Amino acid sequence: MRAALAGDGAAYNRLLTALTPYLRNLCRKACARVGLAAGEAEDAVQETLLAIHLKRHTWDSTQSLTPWIAAIARNKIIDSTRRRGRRAETDIADFEDVLSTPPEQEDFEREQEKQDALRLLDQLGGKQREAIEAVSIRGESLKIAAVKLGVTEGALRVSVHRGLKALAELYRKSQS
Amino acid sequence: MKTDQLIAALTADNDEKPAPMRRAFTLDLALGLILSVVFFFIFMGLRDTFFASLDQPRFLFKFVFTLTMALSGLVLAWRLARPGVRLGLAGWAVWLAPALIVVACLAEMATVPRDQWLARMIGHNAMHCLKCIPLLALAPLAGLFLALKHGAPTDPRRAGAAAAFAASGLAATLYAMNCPDDSPFFLAVWYILGTSIVVALGWFAGGRWLRW
Numbered sequence: 218m219r220a221a222l223a224g225d226g227a228a229y230n231r232l233l234t235a236l237t238p239y240l241r242n243l244c245r246k247a248c249a250r251v252g253l254a255a256g257e258a259e260d261a262v263q264e265t266l267l268a269i270h271l272k273r274h275t276w277d278s279t280q281s282l283t284p285w286i287a288a289i290a291r292n293k294i295i296d297s298t299r300r301r302g303r304r305a306e307t308d309i310a311d312f313e314d315v316l317s318t319p320p321e322q323e324d325f326e327r328e329q330e331k332q333d334a335l336r337l338l339d340q341l342g343g344k345q346r347e348a349i350e351a352v353s354i355r356g357e358s359l360k361i362a363a364v365k366l367g368v369t370e371g372a373l374r375v376s377v378h379r380g381l382k383a384l385a386e387l388y389r390k391s392q393s
Numbered sequence: 394m395k396t397d398q399l400i401a402a403l404t405a406d407n408d409e410k411p412a413p414m415r416r417a418f419t420l421d422l423a424l425g426l427i428l429s430v431v432f433f434f435i436f437m438g439l440r441d442t443f444f445a446s447l448d449q450p451r452f453l454f455k456f457v458f459t460l461t462m463a464l465s466g467l468v469l470a471w472r473l474a475r476p477g478v479r480l481g482l483a484g485w486a487v488w489l490a491p492a493l494i495v496v497a498c499l500a501e502m503a504t505v506p507r508d509q510w511l512a513r514m515i516g517h518n519a520m521h522c523l524k525c526i527p528l529l530a531l532a533p534l535a536g537l538f539l540a541l542k543h544g545a546p547t548d549p550r551r552a553g554a555a556a557a558f559a560a561s562g563l564a565a566t567l568y569a570m571n572c573p574d575d576s577p578f579f580l581a582v583w584y585i586l587g588t589s590i591v592v593a594l595g596w597f598a599g600g601r602w603l604r605w
Contacts, residue, residue, distance in 0.1 A: 221407060224407065224408065226404050226405075226407050226408075229403075229404050229407045230400060230401075230404040233400045233403060233404070234397070234400055237396060237397075237400070259396060262396055263394070263396055263399050266396070266399060266400065266403065267399070267403070268545070268605070270403040270406065271411075271605075272476070272544070272545040272605070273411070274410075274411040274412065274413055274414055275414055275474070275475040275476060275544050275545045276475070277475065277478070280477075280478075284476075284477035284478075285475070285476050285477040286477075287477060288476035288477035288547050289476045289477075289545065289547075291547075292476065292547045338394060349402050352401060352402050352405040353394055353398040353399060353401050353402035353405075354394060354398050356398070356401050358405070359405055374405075374406070374408060374409060375409075377402060377405055377406050377409075378406050378409040381402065381403070381406055385605070389604060389605065
């Protein structure tokens with residue numbers, strides 16, 4: 218994390234990637250506790266990663282990293298499962314059978330969730346969405362993506378940053 | 394968007410450096426405080442007897458009390474601004490200022506005849522005090538909220554209340570230079586009432602605006 222904060226992108230990528238299984242495990246457990254399908258957990262994982270990224274300056278580099286990450290994960294997972302739990306409750310009200318969830322429905326929910334993530338991205342403004350899609354889904358570097366989109370690298374960087382902030386905001390708003 | 398795709402986007406964004414917490418905190422607080430100081434000197438100012446009172450223990454105690462409030466609130470808000478930081482003694486330190494007031498009131502009871510207690514408690518301008526402390530607290534509170542918003546308080550309501558306590562302490566420090574009443578009885582009722590209003594405001598505002 219120290220190297221990442223000093224600007225080492227590769228180290229940052231390694232850190233986030235190494236963190237993900239640990240977060241996924243936490244999120245699955247939290248989902249199981251409130252009775253949500255494991256597929257729902259990935260959304261909480263992404264929301265936590267986004268929060269870790271946007272709040273990385275709040276880590277005091279003289280302290281150990283674990284309590285900081287655990288506190289963020291705890292906060293985000295509670296928010297996320299609470300929100301999805303509420304949504305699941307309304308789903309359950311629609312379907313008569315409360316206790317036994319048929320497998321088809323689980324698939325259906327997973328499909329819903331994919332659409333959700335896409336919808337969040339769709340709600341972003343055009344420039345921000347393009348920028349994020351380029352560096353994430355197509356996995357291009359800032360430099361290449363900037364050439365393709367015909368903007369300067371600096372402008373693209375700003376779009377990515379604003380887009381990520383807006384995504385976090387969208388997550389937060391869909392809570393209330 | 395898959396998770397590894399999100400990570401790619403986050404990595405691409407790593408060059409965008411957010412301001413360090415310490416700097417954000419200092420800057421935002423300083424701005425808020427300067428606004429209040431300017432407001433104080435334009436609309437209120439030092440009381441006439443300010444310099445003549447500098448050797449009176451009751452007058453000086455007001456500042457010991459208000460600065461204790463400000464400092465303990467600031468330390469607590471600073472800790473609450475970042476995830477996973479232990480509060481340690483900071484959680485208890487906010488009770489230091491109220492404890493000081495209790496001790497000072499006991500001392501006042503021992504030295505002042507009973508028939509003057511009520512007059513000292515009511516003072517000269519209680520309503521003015523009730524208005525001024527929240528008013529002077531607004532700018533530092535806004536500054537601290539900006540700083541907390543830049544941070545990541547995992548308990549937004551408590552962080553908001555701690556910021557409000559600190560802002561009230563700063564506001565009360567300014568107001569004490571204008572206020573003609575020096576008795577601990579007066580502080581115990583009106584300063585604490587004014588502070589409570591601000592802290593309640595900070596608690597609710599924190600729950601509303603400090604989520605992230």
